[in-house]
Amino acid sequence: MAVVDADNMSLGNHAFCKKDYGSAAESYSQALESDSSTCVMEVLQKRCHCYFEAGDYPSALQDANTCIERDPDNIIGYILGGTILAKMKQFENAMGYYKRGLEIDPKNAKINDNLKQLQDDILYSYGNMGDNSTQSTLQMSSQEPYPDDDKLQKEEMEILREWNVLEFPSITVCSSDPKLAEQELSRAKEMLKAGNLEEVITRVVTAVQHDTASFDLWREAASLLHKAGNLKLALQFINVIPEDFRNNEVWRLGGKILAELGIPVTAEHWFRHAIKRNRKDDESQMLFQNVRVKRLYDPLIGGAPVQVQFTQLGRTLIAKEERKPGQILFQDSPVVLSQTLDSMTIPACGHCAKCLMRPEHYFESELLLTDIELKEAVKRYWPIRDQIYCYHCDRMKYCSEKCRDESWEKYHKVICNSNNRYSEALYKVCDEYSTVASMGSKVWSGVWNASYSPMLMAHIWASIICEASRLAEASGNPKPTQAQWALSQAPYRRFIAYGSFSQTKIIPKMFKIMQDMFHNLSEGLSYAITEREFDGRYFQATCNAQAFSDSNPPFKSFVNAIRKNRKYKRIESLCIVEPREATFAGLFPLHACLNHSCVNNIEVLDGMVDGKPGVTVRALMNIKPGDELFTTYIDTQMPKRERRAWLFRAYNFWCSCPRCKFEGDDARTCTHCSKTAEEKKCFPACDYHAGMR
C-alpha cells in the first residue's frame, strides 16, 4: 500500500493515544504534505479529531469539509461536520450535515443517535438563553418621529387653527366658586350616565366658568366632553392647560382626542409627552402605536378587507369582513427582494423575480436536438423570456431593460462589482454557499446561519444609499442631509428589527464584509454599518422575509398548453418532474404584519401582483370580522417542544397559541383526552380543543 508518510503518521497516532492533540495534529499535517495516497482521508479524519479535541473547531470543520469535498459520499465527513457544528452551537447547520449523511445511509445509528442528542441540545440551549421571556413589543417599538413629521404636524396645526380649537373657549368667566364648579361637574357626570349629551356640555361649561384657574377642572371637563363625543370642544378645553401644567393624564387625553379627530402626528406628539412623564404608561404606548399603524398602513391596504392594529403581539392584521376557506384576503408586493442562495443557479429576473427558465434548463440538450416533436412543442408553447445582463457585470440577470435600469438606479449601482471593489467578497461567499448547498446541506459555516440570502441585507442598505443620494442630488446637496438619510430609511421602519442576541459575534465575517462594502462608496458616500445597524437589519431580513416564486413560470405555461393539445400527450409524459423554481426572499409590508400561530387560519401563496411576482394571502378557515389573521412561520408538523424552540430561536418569542397551550409534547397526543390523532392530522385530537380555536 502506498502510504502517506508513514513515520509522521505513526508519530501522530502515538501522540493521539497520549492525548497530545497539538503534536498529533502537527504530525498528521506533515504526513499530509506528502499527499500520496488512499490514506489521505484517514489522516484528515484523524487530524480533524485532534483539532476537535483541542477545541480548534474552525480547523476541525475545514478538515471535515475537505473530506466531503474529496468524497461527497463520505459519511464520516458528515458525522464529523455535524458534531463540530453542534459543539459550536450552530445547531441548524449541524442538522444539515446529519441530514445529508442520512440521505447516504438512512439507518446510520451514529447519526440517528447524534440527531437525538442534537434535539436535546437545542432544547437545552433555548432553556438557557438567559431572559427567555418573549420581548415586550411595546418596549421594543420606536416612538421616534418619522421623517417629515414636523411638516405634517405644521399642516395639522393649520387644520386645528381653521377649526378654532387652539383658542381659549368662548366662556363667560363668572365669580370664582370652586364648590359650585364641582357641583356642576357632578351633574355633568350624571347627565353623561343618563345619555343627555347636550346637558353634559352645558354643565361642563358652567363648571369651568366658576373656576377657570383650576387645571384639574379643565381636564375633568375635557374628559367629560370627550366622552360625550364633543371632540373639538374637548380639545379646546385641554389646550387651555399650559404645557408646564400638563401631567401624564392630560397629555394622554389630548392624544386620544386628537387621534379621534384624525390628527395623527400631533396625537403621537401628545402621547409621546404622556409616556415621557410615565414610562410605565402602557395605555399611552399602545394608543401611540395604534395611531401610528393606522396612518402608516391605511394607505397600503387599499380595498382589502383587513386592517392593521397594534396588540400585545405588536402589529397585527385583523379581518374586516367574513372570508370562507380559499377566499383571498389581500395581496402584497415586496419593497425589497433577493434570490435565495440555494436557488441562484436557476435563471430569474433579479429585480422583479420573474422566472427566466428556458427549455434547455429543463430538457437534456440531446433530447431537445433529436426529439422533433419536443422541439416543435417547445417552439410553440414555451414562452421565451428575455434574459438581459447588467451593463457592467455578469452577476445580475433581468427580464427587461426596464427592470435592469430600475435595479441599477434603486440599488445595484452601489453593489455592482464594477463600482464597488468590496462587493466581490460578498459574491464570493454567496458562490461558496451554492457549492456547499449543492452538497445537500444548507451550511455556510462560520459566515452565515440563515437560509435567507445576506444579499437581502445588502439590497436594503444599497437601496437606502441610492435613495438618499437621489434625494441629495434632487435638492442640489453634495451629500445627503440627515433628514434625507432618515427619509430613505423610512420604508424599512415598517419591519420589526430586533432579536435576542447579537449576530455580529456569530457571523463576524459577514459583518466585516458589509462594513467594508458600504464604508467607502463612490462620490464620497459612506454608510456606517455599526453592530446595532447590522443586528437590526439581520433580524429585519430573517424575521420578516417571506420566500416566494413566480407563480406563472414558463414551465407551467408550457405544460398547461401541451395538456390542451392531445397531439402532445407523449411530451406531457416528459414533463412529469416539476423543475425547482427560483426562490426569492422579500420584505412585504402588509404581509409582515402577520403573526404566527401553530393553528394558522390563513396561508401565503405565490401570486401575481400588478403583473409581477408577489404574495397572495388566502383564508384557510372561516374568518369572521374582527378575527386576527395568523400565518405560520415554521413547519407545524413538528412536535410542540421543537416548534416552540425554533420560534424562540428564530423569531424571539415563545408561542402561546391554542395548540402550544394544550397540545402535549407529542404532536399527535391531546393533553386533554390523551387521544391520539389520526396519522397526518396532528391536532386537534378532541372536540374540546377544536372549540378552543
Ligand SMILES: C[S@@+](CC[C@H](N)C(=O)[O-])C[C@H]1O[C@@H](n2cnc3c(N)ncnc32)[C@H](O)[C@@H]1O
Ligand atoms: C413578521 S413580524 C410580525 C409582525 C409583528 N408583530 C410586528 O409588530 O411587526 C414577526 C415578529 O412578530 C412577533 N410575533 C409573531 N407572532 C407572534 C406570537 N404568536 N407571539 C408573540 N410574538 C409574535 C415576534 O416578535 C416576531 O419576531
